[in-house]
Amino acid sequence: MQKFSALELFRQGLSGQSGWRPQWRNPEPKAAYDAVIIGGGGHGLGAAYYLAKQHGLRNIAVLEKGWLGGGNTGRNTTIIRSNYLFDESAALYDHALKLWEGLSQDLNYNVMFSQRGVLMLAHTVHDVQVFKRHVHANRANGVDNEWLSAEEAKAFCPPLNIQPNMRYPVLGGALQRRGGTARHDAVAWGYARAADALGVDIIENCEVTAIRRNAAGAVEAVETTRGVIKTPKIGVSAAGHTSVVLGMAGVRLPLESYPLQALVSEPIKPVFPCVVMSNTIHAYISQSDKGELVIGAGTDVYTSYTQRGGLHINQHTLEAICELFPMFRRMRMLRNWGGIVDVTPDRSPIIAKTSVPGLYVNCGWGTGGFKATPGAAHTLAWTIAKDEPHPINAPFTIERFRDGFLIDEAAAAAVAH
Amino acid sequence: MLLITCPYCGPRPELEFSHGGEAHIARPEKPSELSIEDWTQYLYLRANPKGLHAERWRHLHGCARFFNALRDTTTDQFVATYKAGEPRPTGGAA
Ligand SMILES: Cc1cc2nc3c(=O)[nH]c(=O)nc-3n(C[C@H](O)[C@H](O)[C@H](O)COP(=O)(O)OP(=O)(O)OC[C@H]3O[C@@H](n4cnc5c(N)ncnc54)[C@H](O)[C@@H]3O)c2cc1C
Ligand SMILES: [Zn+2]
Numbered sequence: 209m210q211k212f213s214a215l216e217l218f219r220q221g222l223s224g225q226s227g228w229r230p231q232w233r234n235p236e237p238k239a240a241y242d243a244v245i246i247g248g249g250g251h252g253l254g255a256a257y258y259l260a261k262q263h264g265l266r267n268i269a270v271l272e273k274g275w276l277g278g279g280n281t282g283r284n285t286t287i288i289r290s291n292y293l294f295d296e297s298a299a300l301y302d303h304a305l306k307l308w309e310g311l312s313q314d315l316n317y318n319v320m321f322s323q324r325g326v327l328m329l330a331h332t333v334h335d336v337q338v339f340k341r342h343v344h345a346n347r348a349n350g351v352d353n354e355w356l357s358a359e360e361a362k363a364f365c366p367p368l369n370i371q372p373n374m375r376y377p378v379l380g381g382a383l384q385r386r387g388g389t390a391r392h393d394a395v396a397w398g399y400a401r402a403a404d405a406l407g408v409d410i411i412e413n414c415e416v417t418a419i420r421r422n423a424a425g426a427v428e429a430v431e432t433t434r435g436v437i438k439t440p441k442i443g444v445s446a447a448g449h450t451s452v453v454l455g456m457a458g459v460r461l462p463l464e465s466y467p468l469q470a471l472v473s474e475p476i477k478p479v480f481p482c483v484v485m486s487n488t489i490h491a492y493i494s495q496s497d498k499g500e501l502v503i504g505a506g507t508d509v510y511t512s513y514t515q516r517g518g519l520h521i522n523q524h525t526l527e528a529i530c531e532l533f534p535m536f537r538r539m540r541m542l543r544n545w546g547g548i549v550d551v552t553p554d555r556s557p558i559i560a561k562t563s564v565p566g567l568y569v570n571c572g573w574g575t576g577g578f579k580a581t582p583g584a585a586h587t588l589a590w591t592i593a594k595d596e597p598h599p600i601n602a603p604f605t606i607e608r609f610r611d612g613f614l615i616d617e618a619a620a621a622a623v624a625h
Numbered sequence: 626m627l628l629i630t631c632p633y634c635g636p637r638p639e640l641e642f643s644h645g646g647e648a649h650i651a652r653p654e655k656p657s658e659l660s661i662e663d664w665t666q667y668l669y670l671r672a673n674p675k676g677l678h679a680e681r682w683r684h685l686h687g688c689a690r691f692f693n694a695l696r697d698t699t700t701d702q703f704v705a706t707y708k709a710g711e712p713r714p715t716g717g718a719a
Contacts, residue, residue, distance in 0.1 A: 451672075451674075451675075452675050460670045460671075461670070462671065463671065464671050464673050510680070510701075516701070
């Protein structure tokens with residue numbers, strides 16, 4: 209791997225920046241691997257990286273039907289925080305947040321992780337009570353989260369409108385200072401480059417179309433658009449397509465796939481210092497380093513695989529944004545898009561073994577799994593390597609639905625469904 | 626926004642409707658006799674197909690009645706809408 213550093217940048221400058229090599233290889237798929245990851249988003253690429261780095265599995269591949277990060281990794285609004293309510297979730301999301309804090313160094317890749325603070329607004333008495341409960345629960349779990357009055361919220365985010373005559377006035381907010389954003393593409397590319405350097409084959413334009421199982425029922429091979437690949441272990445990290453992929457092995461999951469949309473404005477000078485989210489009126493916003501306002505909307509009401517969704521969903525969100533931040537009222541939106549998110553009944557993910565030997569799944573991240581990328585990847589790799597979960601992902605099984613151990617994060621999951 | 630044909634009222638904009646999830650999931654007649662696996666299946670497991678999906682809609686801001694629809698989740702096109710209690714239409718070239 210060609211290491212990135214200021215010195216290297218200087219050295220390349222002397223030769224007109226002509227000495228840079230591709231950041232990862234473009235190999236042909238081999239006939240067999242020790243493990244295969246389905247899905248080249250941040251979660252899948254990260255899992256391959258941790259499998260190679262921490263568990264010594266080097267003869268492995270990531271199979272991606274499109275291009276790296278072309279799924280939800282490259283479509284999300286990049287909000288990172290860990291202030292979820294329950295102990296299990298706090299442990300999982302904060303595990304991820306701690307990995308984020310060292311990720312650029314670990315990968316030798318600038319993922320532009322920026323802890324600019326995530327402010328979640330309360331607009332009703334109910335919101336205030338719920339968020340205060342979250343603040344206390346988070347602190348008991350060692351996760352930073354603090355309550356701000358409306359005036360304190362405005363001091364933290366000056367563009368915020370706290371006039372009492374708003375339709376949904378701001379009554380205060382919960383602030384996680386360690387929260388923030390990261391560069392979505394860089395996360396996929398950074399993991400891909402680091403995994404490739406450890407020998408992982410990253411294979412794009414390779415759609416898995418079937419999963420073969422042996423007489424004992426265990427996984428044996430995947431059929432792909434680039435041929436049959438033998439493997440005793442498969443980790444699925446296919447986000448909105450998880451039901452489709454696991455269906456290939458006859459496994460049904462408590463998942464439904466919905467469109468979730470986002471949009472960005474024309475770029476402007478830096479005006480917005482943090483991330484602001486409002487569950488109640490369905491809006492979240494930050495400003496990218498390019499200057500665009502990055503705005504996230506809610507899910508559509510129906511399941512779909514179209515990566516589109518209705519325009520009225522965006523309109524609803526923009527109405528909320530214009531009321532919260534009147535100075536943005538005349539801004540023009542540059543583009544909008546959708547991703548397909550896999551939602552569980554309790555809004556918590558599944559990172560677990562399945563009923564099929566050798567088949568592991570990481571899914572159900574729904575509208576909020578970017579923040580968990582390093583943690584999901586790390587615990588999925590552990591689960592695949594050891595054939596048992598890490599203590600952090602142990603509660604996030606498929607069986608929790610059967611056994612009644614739901615981890616109900618509907619209130620913390622931010623987008624109302 | 627989708628244009629949805631209520632079997633009672635005709636085509637109306639999506640905003641008049643609420644979505645009721647997968648169709649044809651009958652509440653078990655005798656829940657107390659159900660195995661834990663069947664109960665899990667009834668409560669939580671969904672087909673979530675990429676392709677034709679039989680789903681419930683409710684014309685909330687219209688006649689307020691529930692009905693079913695067959696929709697292709699790869700295009701969001703409706704193949705058919707039909708009254709609750711009627712069987713899922715067969716075929717449907719989508
Ligand atoms: C609009 C939007 C906004 C969001 N905002 C946030 C946010 O602010 N904060 C946050 O934490 N999360 C957010 N999320 C959620 C977040 O994007 C996802 O939870 C996360 O990126 C999932 O990562 P992943 O690597 O599992 O999935 P993906 O990046 O979707 O990767 C899955 C990959 O699997 C591939 N695949 C699927 N089927 C196959 C197959 N058969 N064979 C081979 N490859 C296959 C797909 O092509 C895809 O590249 C948002 C999502 C959307 C859509
Ligand atoms: Zn009607």
